Amino acid sequence: MTSAPNLSGIHHVAYRCKDAKETTEFYQRVMGMNFDVAFAENEVPSTGEYDPYMHIFLDAGGGNILAFFELPEQPDMGKDPNTPTWVQHIAFKVNTLDELLAAKANAEAEGLEVLGPTHHGIFKSIYFFDPNGHRLEIACDIGTDEEMKELRRVAPEMLEEWSRTKKAPQHAAWLHEKARDEH
Known part of the structure; x- marks a missing residue:
């Protein structure tokens, strides 16, 4: 008999980026994340395919890692034309409303258009886009x-x-x- 794994968390979540250096600098500057690890390969380890890439790993705190792949020999990044831009996003957590408002001020100081704070009943959040077009959310829990x-x-x-x-x-x-x- 088999059973579901006993997961201890998410190791990392990976997305595609247009430029690994620009993406790293954005997440360091705007999101306060540490740049931890990078791998650059010419072949994909899991498949053996030739497909040069840079794989970067950024620490989002609490053992949460956000990773990106730059794929210079692949066609330009695209979006799912049937999914609204508000649906797919990466949500980060802050502990206080003051931190949420400070994050908003920091993003706006970087020239980003920020939506919110939006009240969701049990949390408030702000939204903006990274240089790759990925929608980001920063949320603060307020529910009892x-x-x-x-x-x-x-x-x-x-x-x-x-x-x-x-x-x-x-x-x-x-x-x-x-x-x-x-x-």
Whole structure:
């Protein structure tokens, strides 16, 4: 009999970038991330294919690593034309609302257009794009333990209703009301 693995976290998440140096400098300057490791190869280790690449690893804190591949011999990066730009994003966490506002000020000082803070009921966040067109989010949790407990309780019911109707269930309507009330 087989069983699911006992995961201890995410080792790293990898995306593509246009320029490894520019991407590294952006994440160091704008996001405060440390540049940890880089690999440059001419062949892909898992497949043996010839495809030169630079693979960079940036420390997002808490043992979380964000990685990028620069692939100079591949066609230019593209986006899924059927997925809205707000859907695919990388969300980072800060601990306080003051840190969130400081992150916004820092990104704006870099000349980035920043959306937010947006109130999601249990967290507030800001959004902007990196030099590769990847949407980034910085979020700060504001939900109470009771609110999180209730959201976990109704999650299976919400998923089941969504699966049947493809419409937003009202199980957590209080969350949206909370966000509206605080605006």
